Amino acid sequence: SGSVCVLHDITEQQKNENSQKQFVSNVSHELRTPLTSLHAYIETLNEGAWKDPDIAPQFLQVTQEETERMIRMINELLSLSRMDRGVSKIDVEWVNFNDFVAHILDRFDMIVKTDAKEGKKKYTIKRKLGSQALWVEIDTDKFAQVIDNIMNNAIKYSPDGGVITVKLRQEQQKIVLSISDQGLGIPREDLGKIFDRFYRVDKARSREQGGTGLGLAIAKEIVNEHHGKIWANSSEGKGSTFYISLPYEPMSEGDDWDEV
Ligand SMILES: Nc1ncnc2c1ncn2[C@@H]1O[C@H](COP(=O)(O)OP(=O)(O)O)[C@@H](O)[C@H]1O
Ligand SMILES: [Mg+2]
Incomplete structure:
Protein backbone atom coordinates (compact mmCIF):
# COMPACT_ATOMS: atom_id res chain seq x y z
CA SER A 1 0.00 0.00 0.00
CA ARG A 85 -11.30 41.69 -16.20
CA GLY A 86 -9.79 42.01 -19.64
CA VAL A 87 -13.04 43.27 -21.15
CA SER A 88 -11.70 46.64 -22.23
CA LYS A 89 -10.21 46.06 -25.64
CA ILE A 90 -7.53 48.31 -26.95
CA ASP A 91 -8.43 49.79 -30.25
CA VAL A 92 -5.13 50.36 -32.02
CA GLU A 93 -4.21 52.36 -35.06
CA TRP A 94 -0.94 53.46 -36.65
CA VAL A 95 0.12 56.96 -35.72
CA ASN A 96 3.22 59.04 -36.01
CA PHE A 97 3.99 59.36 -32.31
CA ASN A 98 5.74 62.67 -32.89
CA ASP A 99 2.60 64.26 -34.34
CA PHE A 100 0.45 62.59 -31.74
CA VAL A 101 2.40 64.12 -28.83
CA ALA A 102 2.56 67.50 -30.60
CA HIS A 103 -1.25 67.54 -30.88
CA ILE A 104 -1.68 66.85 -27.20
CA LEU A 105 0.81 69.59 -26.34
CA ASP A 106 -1.02 72.05 -28.61
CA ARG A 107 -4.03 71.48 -26.40
CA PHE A 108 -1.95 72.11 -23.27
CA ASP A 109 -0.54 75.30 -24.82
CA MET A 110 -4.10 76.56 -25.02
CA ILE A 111 -4.65 75.68 -21.37
CA VAL A 112 -1.44 77.54 -20.43
CA LYS A 113 -2.81 80.64 -22.14
CA THR A 114 -6.25 80.52 -20.51
CA ASP A 115 -4.73 79.73 -17.10
CA ALA A 116 -2.46 82.78 -17.44
CA LYS A 117 -5.38 84.98 -18.52
CA GLU A 118 -7.47 83.84 -15.58
CA GLY A 119 -4.62 84.63 -13.21
CA LYS A 120 -4.09 80.95 -12.35
CA LYS A 121 -0.74 79.20 -12.03
CA LYS A 122 1.87 80.22 -14.59
CA TYR A 123 4.07 77.61 -16.21
CA THR A 124 5.91 76.98 -19.45
CA ILE A 125 5.84 73.86 -21.60
CA LYS A 126 8.99 73.13 -23.62
CA ARG A 127 9.02 70.61 -26.44
CA LYS A 128 12.00 68.58 -27.58
CA LEU A 129 10.30 66.28 -30.02
CA GLY A 130 12.43 66.16 -33.14
CA SER A 131 10.98 65.85 -36.60
CA GLN A 132 11.55 62.20 -37.40
CA ALA A 133 8.36 60.23 -38.06
CA LEU A 134 8.01 57.48 -35.44
CA TRP A 135 5.19 55.14 -36.41
CA VAL A 136 3.67 53.08 -33.62
CA GLU A 137 0.44 51.18 -33.17
CA ILE A 138 -1.48 52.56 -30.19
CA ASP A 139 -4.96 53.16 -28.83
CA THR A 140 -4.94 56.92 -29.27
CA ASP A 141 -7.76 57.70 -26.80
CA LYS A 142 -6.21 55.66 -24.05
CA PHE A 143 -2.70 56.86 -24.71
CA ALA A 144 -3.84 60.47 -24.71
CA GLN A 145 -5.30 59.77 -21.27
CA VAL A 146 -1.87 58.58 -20.05
CA ILE A 147 -0.06 61.69 -21.31
CA ASP A 148 -2.84 63.97 -20.01
CA ASN A 149 -2.51 62.51 -16.55
CA ILE A 150 1.25 62.91 -16.41
CA MET A 151 1.07 66.46 -17.80
CA ASN A 152 -1.67 67.38 -15.32
CA ASN A 153 0.37 65.96 -12.46
CA ALA A 154 3.42 67.94 -13.61
CA ILE A 155 1.30 71.10 -13.56
CA LYS A 156 -0.47 70.24 -10.29
CA TYR A 157 2.68 69.41 -8.36
CA SER A 158 4.77 72.31 -9.71
CA PRO A 159 5.15 75.76 -8.23
CA ASP A 160 4.29 78.93 -10.08
CA GLY A 161 6.69 79.66 -12.90
CA GLY A 162 7.85 76.09 -13.42
CA VAL A 163 9.07 74.67 -16.72
CA ILE A 164 7.73 71.35 -17.97
CA THR A 165 9.91 69.70 -20.59
CA VAL A 166 8.56 67.03 -22.92
CA LYS A 167 11.16 65.00 -24.80
CA LEU A 168 10.82 62.19 -27.28
CA ARG A 169 13.75 60.08 -28.35
CA GLN A 170 14.27 56.90 -30.28
CA GLU A 171 16.50 54.14 -28.98
CA GLN A 172 17.34 50.73 -30.42
CA GLN A 173 13.99 48.96 -30.33
CA LYS A 174 11.93 51.53 -28.48
CA ILE A 175 10.85 55.10 -28.21
CA VAL A 176 10.97 56.93 -24.90
CA LEU A 177 8.80 59.87 -23.97
CA SER A 178 9.86 61.85 -20.92
CA ILE A 179 8.00 64.59 -19.07
CA SER A 180 10.07 66.56 -16.56
CA ASP A 181 8.91 69.14 -14.10
CA GLN A 182 10.55 71.43 -11.56
CA GLY A 183 8.02 70.62 -8.89
CA LEU A 184 8.21 69.36 -5.35
CA GLY A 185 9.54 65.97 -6.33
CA ILE A 186 8.80 62.55 -4.91
CA PRO A 187 10.68 61.03 -1.96
CA ARG A 188 12.80 58.04 -2.98
CA GLU A 189 10.87 55.62 -0.78
CA ASP A 190 7.59 56.57 -2.51
CA LEU A 191 8.83 56.29 -6.10
CA GLY A 192 7.96 52.61 -6.41
CA LYS A 193 4.50 53.07 -4.94
CA ILE A 194 3.02 56.02 -6.83
CA PHE A 195 1.73 53.67 -9.54
CA ASP A 196 -0.31 51.74 -6.94
CA ARG A 197 -4.02 52.40 -6.70
CA PHE A 198 -4.85 55.27 -4.34
CA TYR A 199 -1.22 55.83 -3.39
CA ARG A 200 -0.47 59.52 -2.89
CA VAL A 201 2.57 61.06 -1.27
CA ASP A 202 0.44 63.75 0.32
CA LYS A 203 -3.19 62.69 0.49
CA ALA A 204 -4.53 66.04 1.67
CA ARG A 205 -2.75 67.98 -1.05
CA SER A 206 -3.86 65.56 -3.77
CA ARG A 207 -7.47 65.68 -2.59
CA GLU A 208 -7.41 69.46 -2.42
CA GLN A 209 -6.36 69.49 -6.07
CA GLY A 210 -9.21 67.16 -6.98
CA GLY A 211 -6.94 64.11 -7.24
CA THR A 212 -8.14 60.54 -6.81
CA GLY A 213 -4.81 58.73 -6.61
CA LEU A 214 -5.85 56.50 -9.52
CA GLY A 215 -4.38 58.37 -12.49
CA LEU A 216 -0.96 56.73 -12.48
CA ALA A 217 -2.46 53.29 -11.74
CA ILE A 218 -4.60 53.64 -14.87
CA ALA A 219 -1.62 54.97 -16.83
CA LYS A 220 0.39 51.89 -15.84
CA GLU A 221 -2.38 49.50 -16.95
CA ILE A 222 -2.73 51.25 -20.30
CA VAL A 223 1.02 51.30 -20.94
CA ASN A 224 1.20 47.59 -20.01
CA GLU A 225 -1.58 46.83 -22.48
CA HIS A 226 0.71 48.37 -25.11
CA HIS A 227 3.68 46.23 -23.96
CA GLY A 228 5.43 49.38 -22.85
CA LYS A 229 6.95 50.53 -19.57
CA ILE A 230 6.32 53.50 -17.31
CA TRP A 231 8.54 54.71 -14.48
CA ALA A 232 9.68 57.83 -12.68
CA ASN A 233 12.82 59.47 -11.35
CA SER A 234 12.84 62.31 -8.93
CA SER A 235 14.97 64.52 -6.82
CA GLU A 236 13.07 65.88 -3.84
CA GLY A 237 12.54 69.62 -4.01
CA LYS A 238 13.96 69.82 -7.53
CA GLY A 239 11.49 67.98 -9.70
CA SER A 240 10.43 64.71 -11.24
CA THR A 241 10.68 63.01 -14.60
CA PHE A 242 8.17 60.47 -15.83
CA TYR A 243 9.18 58.09 -18.62
CA ILE A 244 7.08 56.00 -20.97
CA SER A 245 8.73 53.59 -23.36
CA LEU A 246 7.04 51.76 -26.21
CA PRO A 247 8.37 49.01 -28.42
CA TYR A 248 9.38 50.43 -31.77
CA GLU A 249 10.39 48.80 -35.05
CA PRO A 250 12.19 51.24 -37.31
CA MET A 251 10.72 51.02 -40.81
CA SER A 252 13.15 49.53 -43.30
CA GLU A 253 13.25 50.05 -47.06
CA GLY A 254 11.44 46.74 -47.62
CA ASP A 255 8.45 47.96 -45.60
CA ASP A 256 7.57 50.64 -48.13
CA TRP A 257 4.24 50.22 -49.84
CA ASP A 258 4.64 48.61 -53.23
CA GLU A 259 3.35 50.81 -55.96
CA VAL A 260 0.89 48.93 -58.12
N1 LIG B 1 4.92 65.32 -11.20
C1 LIG B 1 4.79 64.96 -9.92
N2 LIG B 1 5.47 65.59 -8.93
C2 LIG B 1 5.32 65.22 -7.63
N3 LIG B 1 4.53 64.21 -7.22
C3 LIG B 1 3.84 63.54 -8.15
C4 LIG B 1 3.91 63.88 -9.54
N4 LIG B 1 3.12 63.03 -10.23
C5 LIG B 1 2.55 62.21 -9.32
N5 LIG B 1 2.98 62.52 -8.07
C6 LIG B 1 2.60 61.83 -6.82
O1 LIG B 1 2.02 60.58 -7.17
C7 LIG B 1 0.70 60.47 -6.62
C8 LIG B 1 -0.19 59.63 -7.54
O2 LIG B 1 -0.48 60.31 -8.76
P1 LIG B 1 -1.87 60.04 -9.48
O3 LIG B 1 -2.08 58.57 -9.53
O4 LIG B 1 -1.91 60.79 -10.76
O5 LIG B 1 -2.93 60.60 -8.43
P2 LIG B 1 -3.48 62.09 -8.15
O6 LIG B 1 -2.86 63.03 -9.13
O7 LIG B 1 -4.95 61.94 -8.36
O8 LIG B 1 -3.14 62.37 -6.72
C9 LIG B 1 0.26 61.92 -6.44
O9 LIG B 1 -0.71 62.04 -5.43
C10 LIG B 1 1.56 62.60 -6.03
O10 LIG B 1 1.81 62.38 -4.66
MG1 LIG C 1 -3.05 62.56 -11.34
Whole structure:
Protein backbone atom coordinates (compact mmCIF):
# COMPACT_ATOMS: atom_id res chain seq x y z
CA SER A 1 0.00 0.00 0.00
CA GLY A 2 1.11 3.56 -0.57
CA SER A 3 -0.10 7.06 -0.07
CA VAL A 4 -0.73 9.91 -2.46
CA CYS A 5 0.00 13.40 -1.39
CA VAL A 6 -1.28 16.43 -3.31
CA LEU A 7 0.33 19.76 -2.60
CA HIS A 8 -1.04 23.03 -3.91
CA ASP A 9 0.98 26.17 -3.87
CA ILE A 10 -1.52 28.64 -2.53
CA THR A 11 0.84 31.53 -1.85
CA GLU A 12 -0.09 33.29 -5.11
CA GLN A 13 -3.81 32.78 -4.54
CA GLN A 14 -3.52 34.01 -0.97
CA LYS A 15 -1.61 37.07 -2.12
CA ASN A 16 -4.39 37.88 -4.58
CA GLU A 17 -7.06 37.47 -1.94
CA ASN A 18 -5.16 39.69 0.47
CA SER A 19 -4.66 42.43 -2.07
CA GLN A 20 -8.34 42.23 -2.99
CA LYS A 21 -9.34 42.67 0.66
CA GLN A 22 -6.89 45.55 0.96
CA PHE A 23 -8.39 47.13 -2.15
CA VAL A 24 -11.97 46.93 -0.85
CA SER A 25 -10.82 48.51 2.40
CA ASN A 26 -9.06 51.30 0.46
CA VAL A 27 -12.10 52.04 -1.68
CA SER A 28 -14.29 52.23 1.43
CA HIS A 29 -11.93 54.68 3.10
CA GLU A 30 -11.55 56.77 -0.03
CA LEU A 31 -15.32 57.16 -0.29
CA ARG A 32 -16.01 57.58 3.39
CA THR A 33 -13.87 60.70 3.74
CA PRO A 34 -15.63 62.83 1.11
CA LEU A 35 -19.03 61.46 2.14
CA THR A 36 -18.42 62.42 5.75
CA SER A 37 -17.41 65.92 4.77
CA LEU A 38 -20.38 66.24 2.40
CA HIS A 39 -22.64 65.15 5.21
CA ALA A 40 -21.24 67.83 7.52
CA TYR A 41 -21.65 70.58 4.92
CA ILE A 42 -25.20 69.58 4.07
CA GLU A 43 -26.13 69.31 7.72
CA THR A 44 -24.84 72.83 8.42
CA LEU A 45 -26.71 74.19 5.39
CA ASN A 46 -29.84 72.39 6.50
CA GLU A 47 -29.59 73.83 9.99
CA GLY A 48 -29.90 77.34 8.62
CA ALA A 49 -26.64 78.21 6.86
CA TRP A 50 -28.52 78.11 3.55
CA LYS A 51 -29.92 81.53 4.48
CA ASP A 52 -26.46 83.02 4.96
CA PRO A 53 -25.39 84.65 1.68
CA ASP A 54 -21.73 84.58 2.75
CA ILE A 55 -21.53 80.92 3.66
CA ALA A 56 -24.08 79.15 1.49
CA PRO A 57 -22.48 79.66 -1.96
CA GLN A 58 -19.09 78.60 -0.63
CA PHE A 59 -20.49 75.45 1.00
CA LEU A 60 -22.39 74.55 -2.15
CA GLN A 61 -19.22 75.01 -4.18
CA VAL A 62 -17.37 72.56 -1.93
CA THR A 63 -20.16 69.99 -2.11
CA GLN A 64 -20.21 70.28 -5.89
CA GLU A 65 -16.44 69.81 -6.18
CA GLU A 66 -16.42 66.85 -3.81
CA THR A 67 -19.27 65.08 -5.61
CA GLU A 68 -17.50 65.68 -8.92
CA ARG A 69 -14.33 64.15 -7.51
CA MET A 70 -16.28 61.11 -6.26
CA ILE A 71 -17.88 60.62 -9.67
CA ARG A 72 -14.44 60.84 -11.25
CA MET A 73 -13.14 58.27 -8.79
CA ILE A 74 -15.97 55.83 -9.51
CA ASN A 75 -15.51 56.22 -13.26
CA GLU A 76 -11.78 55.59 -12.88
CA LEU A 77 -12.44 52.53 -10.72
CA LEU A 78 -14.84 51.18 -13.34
CA SER A 79 -12.29 51.66 -16.07
CA LEU A 80 -9.63 49.89 -13.95
CA SER A 81 -12.07 47.08 -13.29
CA ARG A 82 -12.73 46.69 -17.01
CA MET A 83 -9.01 46.42 -17.61
CA ASP A 84 -8.61 43.93 -14.75
CA ARG A 85 -11.30 41.69 -16.20
CA GLY A 86 -9.79 42.01 -19.64
CA VAL A 87 -13.04 43.27 -21.15
CA SER A 88 -11.70 46.64 -22.23
CA LYS A 89 -10.21 46.06 -25.64
CA ILE A 90 -7.53 48.31 -26.95
CA ASP A 91 -8.43 49.79 -30.25
CA VAL A 92 -5.13 50.36 -32.02
CA GLU A 93 -4.21 52.36 -35.06
CA TRP A 94 -0.94 53.46 -36.65
CA VAL A 95 0.12 56.96 -35.72
CA ASN A 96 3.22 59.04 -36.01
CA PHE A 97 3.99 59.36 -32.31
CA ASN A 98 5.74 62.67 -32.89
CA ASP A 99 2.60 64.26 -34.34
CA PHE A 100 0.45 62.59 -31.74
CA VAL A 101 2.40 64.12 -28.83
CA ALA A 102 2.56 67.50 -30.60
CA HIS A 103 -1.25 67.54 -30.88
CA ILE A 104 -1.68 66.85 -27.20
CA LEU A 105 0.81 69.59 -26.34
CA ASP A 106 -1.02 72.05 -28.61
CA ARG A 107 -4.03 71.48 -26.40
CA PHE A 108 -1.95 72.11 -23.27
CA ASP A 109 -0.54 75.30 -24.82
CA MET A 110 -4.10 76.56 -25.02
CA ILE A 111 -4.65 75.68 -21.37
CA VAL A 112 -1.44 77.54 -20.43
CA LYS A 113 -2.81 80.64 -22.14
CA THR A 114 -6.25 80.52 -20.51
CA ASP A 115 -4.73 79.73 -17.10
CA ALA A 116 -2.46 82.78 -17.44
CA LYS A 117 -5.38 84.98 -18.52
CA GLU A 118 -7.47 83.84 -15.58
CA GLY A 119 -4.62 84.63 -13.21
CA LYS A 120 -4.09 80.95 -12.35
CA LYS A 121 -0.74 79.20 -12.03
CA LYS A 122 1.87 80.22 -14.59
CA TYR A 123 4.07 77.61 -16.21
CA THR A 124 5.91 76.98 -19.45
CA ILE A 125 5.84 73.86 -21.60
CA LYS A 126 8.99 73.13 -23.62
CA ARG A 127 9.02 70.61 -26.44
CA LYS A 128 12.00 68.58 -27.58
CA LEU A 129 10.30 66.28 -30.02
CA GLY A 130 12.43 66.16 -33.14
CA SER A 131 10.98 65.85 -36.60
CA GLN A 132 11.55 62.20 -37.40
CA ALA A 133 8.36 60.23 -38.06
CA LEU A 134 8.01 57.48 -35.44
CA TRP A 135 5.19 55.14 -36.41
CA VAL A 136 3.67 53.08 -33.62
CA GLU A 137 0.44 51.18 -33.17
CA ILE A 138 -1.48 52.56 -30.19
CA ASP A 139 -4.96 53.16 -28.83
CA THR A 140 -4.94 56.92 -29.27
CA ASP A 141 -7.76 57.70 -26.80
CA LYS A 142 -6.21 55.66 -24.05
CA PHE A 143 -2.70 56.86 -24.71
CA ALA A 144 -3.84 60.47 -24.71
CA GLN A 145 -5.30 59.77 -21.27
CA VAL A 146 -1.87 58.58 -20.05
CA ILE A 147 -0.06 61.69 -21.31
CA ASP A 148 -2.84 63.97 -20.01
CA ASN A 149 -2.51 62.51 -16.55
CA ILE A 150 1.25 62.91 -16.41
CA MET A 151 1.07 66.46 -17.80
CA ASN A 152 -1.67 67.38 -15.32
CA ASN A 153 0.37 65.96 -12.46
CA ALA A 154 3.42 67.94 -13.61
CA ILE A 155 1.30 71.10 -13.56
CA LYS A 156 -0.47 70.24 -10.29
CA TYR A 157 2.68 69.41 -8.36
CA SER A 158 4.77 72.31 -9.71
CA PRO A 159 5.15 75.76 -8.23
CA ASP A 160 4.29 78.93 -10.08
CA GLY A 161 6.69 79.66 -12.90
CA GLY A 162 7.85 76.09 -13.42
CA VAL A 163 9.07 74.67 -16.72
CA ILE A 164 7.73 71.35 -17.97
CA THR A 165 9.91 69.70 -20.59
CA VAL A 166 8.56 67.03 -22.92
CA LYS A 167 11.16 65.00 -24.80
CA LEU A 168 10.82 62.19 -27.28
CA ARG A 169 13.75 60.08 -28.35
CA GLN A 170 14.27 56.90 -30.28
CA GLU A 171 16.50 54.14 -28.98
CA GLN A 172 17.34 50.73 -30.42
CA GLN A 173 13.99 48.96 -30.33
CA LYS A 174 11.93 51.53 -28.48
CA ILE A 175 10.85 55.10 -28.21
CA VAL A 176 10.97 56.93 -24.90
CA LEU A 177 8.80 59.87 -23.97
CA SER A 178 9.86 61.85 -20.92
CA ILE A 179 8.00 64.59 -19.07
CA SER A 180 10.07 66.56 -16.56
CA ASP A 181 8.91 69.14 -14.10
CA GLN A 182 10.55 71.43 -11.56
CA GLY A 183 8.02 70.62 -8.89
CA LEU A 184 8.21 69.36 -5.35
CA GLY A 185 9.54 65.97 -6.33
CA ILE A 186 8.80 62.55 -4.91
CA PRO A 187 10.68 61.03 -1.96
CA ARG A 188 12.80 58.04 -2.98
CA GLU A 189 10.87 55.62 -0.78
CA ASP A 190 7.59 56.57 -2.51
CA LEU A 191 8.83 56.29 -6.10
CA GLY A 192 7.96 52.61 -6.41
CA LYS A 193 4.50 53.07 -4.94
CA ILE A 194 3.02 56.02 -6.83
CA PHE A 195 1.73 53.67 -9.54
CA ASP A 196 -0.31 51.74 -6.94
CA ARG A 197 -4.02 52.40 -6.70
CA PHE A 198 -4.85 55.27 -4.34
CA TYR A 199 -1.22 55.83 -3.39
CA ARG A 200 -0.47 59.52 -2.89
CA VAL A 201 2.57 61.06 -1.27
CA ASP A 202 0.44 63.75 0.32
CA LYS A 203 -3.19 62.69 0.49
CA ALA A 204 -4.53 66.04 1.67
CA ARG A 205 -2.75 67.98 -1.05
CA SER A 206 -3.86 65.56 -3.77
CA ARG A 207 -7.47 65.68 -2.59
CA GLU A 208 -7.41 69.46 -2.42
CA GLN A 209 -6.36 69.49 -6.07
CA GLY A 210 -9.21 67.16 -6.98
CA GLY A 211 -6.94 64.11 -7.24
CA THR A 212 -8.14 60.54 -6.81
CA GLY A 213 -4.81 58.73 -6.61
CA LEU A 214 -5.85 56.50 -9.52
CA GLY A 215 -4.38 58.37 -12.49
CA LEU A 216 -0.96 56.73 -12.48
CA ALA A 217 -2.46 53.29 -11.74
CA ILE A 218 -4.60 53.64 -14.87
CA ALA A 219 -1.62 54.97 -16.83
CA LYS A 220 0.39 51.89 -15.84
CA GLU A 221 -2.38 49.50 -16.95
CA ILE A 222 -2.73 51.25 -20.30
CA VAL A 223 1.02 51.30 -20.94
CA ASN A 224 1.20 47.59 -20.01
CA GLU A 225 -1.58 46.83 -22.48
CA HIS A 226 0.71 48.37 -25.11
CA HIS A 227 3.68 46.23 -23.96
CA GLY A 228 5.43 49.38 -22.85
CA LYS A 229 6.95 50.53 -19.57
CA ILE A 230 6.32 53.50 -17.31
CA TRP A 231 8.54 54.71 -14.48
CA ALA A 232 9.68 57.83 -12.68
CA ASN A 233 12.82 59.47 -11.35
CA SER A 234 12.84 62.31 -8.93
CA SER A 235 14.97 64.52 -6.82
CA GLU A 236 13.07 65.88 -3.84
CA GLY A 237 12.54 69.62 -4.01
CA LYS A 238 13.96 69.82 -7.53
CA GLY A 239 11.49 67.98 -9.70
CA SER A 240 10.43 64.71 -11.24
CA THR A 241 10.68 63.01 -14.60
CA PHE A 242 8.17 60.47 -15.83
CA TYR A 243 9.18 58.09 -18.62
CA ILE A 244 7.08 56.00 -20.97
CA SER A 245 8.73 53.59 -23.36
CA LEU A 246 7.04 51.76 -26.21
CA PRO A 247 8.37 49.01 -28.42
CA TYR A 248 9.38 50.43 -31.77
CA GLU A 249 10.39 48.80 -35.05
CA PRO A 250 12.19 51.24 -37.31
CA MET A 251 10.72 51.02 -40.81
CA SER A 252 13.15 49.53 -43.30
CA GLU A 253 13.25 50.05 -47.06
CA GLY A 254 11.44 46.74 -47.62
CA ASP A 255 8.45 47.96 -45.60
CA ASP A 256 7.57 50.64 -48.13
CA TRP A 257 4.24 50.22 -49.84
CA ASP A 258 4.64 48.61 -53.23
CA GLU A 259 3.35 50.81 -55.96
CA VAL A 260 0.89 48.93 -58.12
N1 LIG B 1 4.92 65.32 -11.20
C1 LIG B 1 4.79 64.96 -9.92
N2 LIG B 1 5.47 65.59 -8.93
C2 LIG B 1 5.32 65.22 -7.63
N3 LIG B 1 4.53 64.21 -7.22
C3 LIG B 1 3.84 63.54 -8.15
C4 LIG B 1 3.91 63.88 -9.54
N4 LIG B 1 3.12 63.03 -10.23
C5 LIG B 1 2.55 62.21 -9.32
N5 LIG B 1 2.98 62.52 -8.07
C6 LIG B 1 2.60 61.83 -6.82
O1 LIG B 1 2.02 60.58 -7.17
C7 LIG B 1 0.70 60.47 -6.62
C8 LIG B 1 -0.19 59.63 -7.54
O2 LIG B 1 -0.48 60.31 -8.76
P1 LIG B 1 -1.87 60.04 -9.48
O3 LIG B 1 -2.08 58.57 -9.53
O4 LIG B 1 -1.91 60.79 -10.76
O5 LIG B 1 -2.93 60.60 -8.43
P2 LIG B 1 -3.48 62.09 -8.15
O6 LIG B 1 -2.86 63.03 -9.13
O7 LIG B 1 -4.95 61.94 -8.36
O8 LIG B 1 -3.14 62.37 -6.72
C9 LIG B 1 0.26 61.92 -6.44
O9 LIG B 1 -0.71 62.04 -5.43
C10 LIG B 1 1.56 62.60 -6.03
O10 LIG B 1 1.81 62.38 -4.66
MG1 LIG C 1 -3.05 62.56 -11.34
